[in-house]
Amino acid sequence: MISSLVLVVEDDEEIASLLERYLARAGYRTTKSSTGLTALAHVQRLQPDLILLDIGLPDMDGFDLLTKVRANSTVPVIFLSAMDDSTDKLLGLKLGADDYVTKPFNPQEVVARVGAVLKRTRGVAGNEVIRHDGIEVQLDSHIAIASTEKGRVELPLTATEFRLLVCFVRSPFKTFERASLLDACMPESDALDRTVDTHIANLRRKLATCGQEGYIIAVRGIGYRFARSTGV
Known part of the structure; x- marks a missing residue:
């Protein structure tokens, strides 16, 4: 079985090489890029399984690069940043990142985060299709489809959005607490409850783009429920 390919986008050669060494020891294939432009070329040509993305790149910031990546790809992305600011973390997650690691970091922790995100991406196994109303989820192929007036449309979801x-x-009409959603979708992350809100907002937006508004209902003081809002 071919091991997962991790693209390390980091302009600090020492940090990039350190990450490559630890990832290689864990059995991952790696390639690296020190600029946003070369990273975009690598994403298109090599189709990595995961990207470790530094925010402070010389030609564009990581937020801009992630936006460009998300225009054509749902590859899992973990941000690496020296900025330990909740606003930056939430912005990264809103743009479609799957996790966020603050520098300075323990490289073993980064490798563990890589494994956790890849597990979330591929961890829903079995030849099974589940449906609710106009939404279909194909677990084996990791595809989500919305039925619209113009036909069936595949939803461009990140790994975390897919697991949500x-x-x-699986459990429509059930009210989920934020903590339980975190445990189910980001079990290895130290993310806060607000992180779930960001991923939920992204999922809502993508459903709405396909004409599937009103599915995710906020339950005040608890969390969220999946059922079409009646507007009552």
Whole structure:
């Protein structure tokens, strides 16, 4: 079996080489880039399984690069940043990042985060299709489809958004606490409850783009429920 390919986007050669060494020891294939432009070329040509993305790049910041990546790819992304600011973390997650690690970091922790995110991406196994109303989730192929007036449309979800949708579609009408959604979708992360809100907002937006508004209902003081809002 071919090991997962991790693209390390980091302009500090010492940090990039350190990450490559630890990832290689853990059995991952790696390639690296020191600029946003070369990273975009690598994403298109090599199709990595995961990206470790530094925010402070010389030609563009990591937020801009992630936006460009997300225009054509749902590859899992973990941000690396010297900025330990909740606003930056939430912005990264809103743009579609799957996790966020603050510098200075323990490289073993980064490797563990890589494994956890890849597990979330591929961890929903079995030849099973689950459905609720106009939403279909294909667990084996990791595909989510919305039925629209113009036909079936595949939803461009990140790994975390996909796992959230799986939780909801498996148990429609159930009210999930934020903590339980974190445990189910980001078990290795130290993310705060607000992180769930950001991923939920992204999932809502993508559902709405396909004409599937009103599915995710906020339950005040508890969390979220998956069922079409009646507007009452």
